[in-house]
Amino acid sequence: MQFEFNWLSLGTLIFVSHTLGVIAAIHAILNTRTSQGAVAWAVSLVAMPYLTLIPYLFLGRSKFAGYVDARRLENELLRTRAHPSAWDTHASSAGRPADALGHHVVRALTGLSGMPFLPGNAVRTLVNGDATFGAILDAIENARRYVLVQFFIVRDDPLGTMVKDLLIAKAREGVRVCFLYDSIGSFDLPQRYVAELLAGGVEIHPFATNRRFVNRFQLNFRNHRKIVVVDGERAFVGGHNIGVEYLGGNPRLSPWRDTHIDMRGPVVASVQFVFLEDWHWATQRLPRLEPSQAEEPQPQHGHDMHCLVVAPSPADKGETGSLFFVEAIHAARERIWITTPYLIPDEAVFAALRLAVMRGVDARILIPSRRDHYVVFEASKLYAYDLIRAGVRIFRYRPGFLHQKVVLIDNVAAAVGSANLDNRSFRLNFEIMVLTIDHEFAAEVEAMLAEDFVLAYEVDRSEYREAPALRRVTMHVARLFSPIL
Template sequence: MQHFDWSDLAPLLALIHVLGLIAACHAILNTRTSQGAIAWAVSLATMPYLTLVPYLFLGRSKFAGYVDARRLRNETLRERAHAPERAAPPPSSSWPAYEFDPRAIRTFVQLGAMPLVPGNSVRTLVNGEATFAAILDAIEHARSYVIVQFFIVRADALGNLLKDALVACAARGVRAFFLYDSIGCFDLPSSYTAALSAGGVTVHPFATRRLFVNRFQLNFRNHRKIVVVDGERAFVGGHNVGVEYLGAKPPLSPWRDTHIEVRGPAVANIQFVFTEDWYWATQRLPDCEPPPQKPHDDGMFCLVMPTGPADRQETCSLFFVEAINAARKRLWITTPYLVPDEAVFAALRLAVLRGVDVRIMIPARRDHYVVFEASTLYAFDAIRAGIRIFRYKPGFLHQKVVLIDDVAAAIGSANLDNRSFRLNFEIMVLTVHRGFAAEVEAMLLRDFDDTVEIDRGEYRRAPALRKITMHLARLFSPIL
């Protein structure tokens, strides 16, 4: 019997180490942040067996060709389509929530290239049943067109309901557009999209390259969730399409998430965000110009904030920094993942120092092990800085909500992590209105009743091995 000679593996091991060093040099030259460059370079140089393959999929934080092409397409689109015009915020005496800093509004307007528009009506949709009941009802009553965009779509009971609703729309002459992320929906069977296409729905995947789905590029994903019906109703929030979002996936159930329904002039701005994505993916404009909308009596001011890796600035991170800086009395944030960058974490610490009630609600259950461990360590650092951290106990917390004082709330798809800040396309809708802020406050107070506030002991009582795991997980925070 011939014994295996480990020396036979020496050339292969040497090759892996050489490739690891080459990849480390590539990371130093191409990763957007110094933290990310250090994390990748150290891990590739010391642990190439574990990190070389993940770097192939996750390591490219800078994709210059894509960014340039995307910007060019967006500029072309704004010349061809009806793009929202920037506008200065109205005089403080003319809007009810005049306490909100007008300078912050001007910053948001410039940052997102979207105006603050009055005359909207916004309502919260708490959890999956309320969200999809409202979405499916709107689609059922559509008269002209329906736009659907999600990061994840499952071919399960809920996904089939959506598919049947869209096919029924097309059958009665309603134009239906369906955009899905090619990586988020990697397990969506081709039969699902084929059935949509056969039923008259215009279907297309979103990919970093238009000509083919780039399976080796897990960054730059389209994490937005947008539904628009007839240009009159828009839905934005944290839900994707799958039964787990209805709470049917133990052990994460019951799933806690929030969507909003928007009516009024802001719907056209939400639709334009979809139009940009559709134009990139298809090189065509969707045939669905939103009609003019009359202002609603609710009088809510809304600002749509689209963010993404093709922006000239790190729009999502700067949005959170400015929202935190605008808080004077209270800042409550809910997020499934707490992996902030230095700018956001510094803004949170400064808010505490100026006397703001800063609270962050995060899950007690995990859906991604590495992110959860990194979040736990960031939570410990936040507590030491005076930020109050709460863990939601009943099920997995997935909602993305920011409540600022008593006058404004932002709800959408962006998490408090670097993937949302720099690697994903996201959308948030900031609503400035005391009544809506009170509605969001009441919702969050109910959630806080189901939380436990954590202290420094959660980290200090952790076994030594888990502490090491937390610190190792945080090394990958630039791509989490």
């Protein structure tokens, strides 16, 4: 009798698993953003529900309904209290950006961003961690009114302690400090670190996506942005997080190669608006900035860089992240250089790169030679092989781990920010990129990347063709997970 009962229980468990798998597969088909992702989830959920139901619970959703609803219902409040007045008029496609990229490109990019190109900015590159955190800490040290800080990863290590102590010191001086960190990216951040900041007068909150039950278990929708704004006059955006590994403190990945940018001028208001939107989601309120604290940044004398902030998110109506890269590639007439730690392009980006090669554009992508995520690294080898066959030149950076996210378009434009060339940045993460139109800045970025290419080797088809059969199988299996990588 006991034997029959066990078989009956097993049969019931199998039936329930497959029933739930079918229900989840229907949900995936109806809600997954891409057809590839929908097919991958649906097939795996129906065929192997025992292995995929729990991962789907954590990784399956690709539409951030909670943030979409909040943005729709509260957008007017944000735009009336935090929106620069210069945005109240429709952005024109005339002027330097249009001369550099073309009227249609500028119109498309401003449509994607929801913000205009703003003139009168000064932007400089910060190469690697010492320059980046040296500039950020110096700017915070000199803050008079407020500091807005947002990072994906915050570590309780020597760098994290340095940042914490400085923020507490400024808060005690009467400077308003708002600190936002991602709840999953900083999952190992000790509560005592947060408690010390709160006790020191710093307003600190996690960016979490589980306010609604439907998102309760989600690991998607991470806030991958890295933003610092000081007094509304200076802003920093790029690839660094707060951790000693970004200063080369991890021997396995050292020296760490990354890039940030330091901005002054009207573009700071655009960056600040992105922070305020995220802060409002996390706290349900805006920072209490006095009117004098919210004055719009003035154009920088002697500088006339035009800048556009693009902040892709899973709450966008379209695929802002993917479309930004597609439009940047289409804008290239002579050269498109991209650096990214993760090479998982979607079909739209792949097609844009292939067309660029056909137009005679020098299309290059610089990626790491060391790995920090095994599955992503193996999948990227197969994508690199496909891109090489299409005529794109792929390079691997030798000295250490390459983490910078940079796009160079001809000799006129460059973008720096937090977005990788992968599906997670295209559709699942909150990201930020700053596109700058200026010949001198583009030359600065070109010189920086030229040094990186000198320290890299070009990948050829042998990386895939001469790999052992088992390794090639691993690459193909890894690529099956592309929709969630």
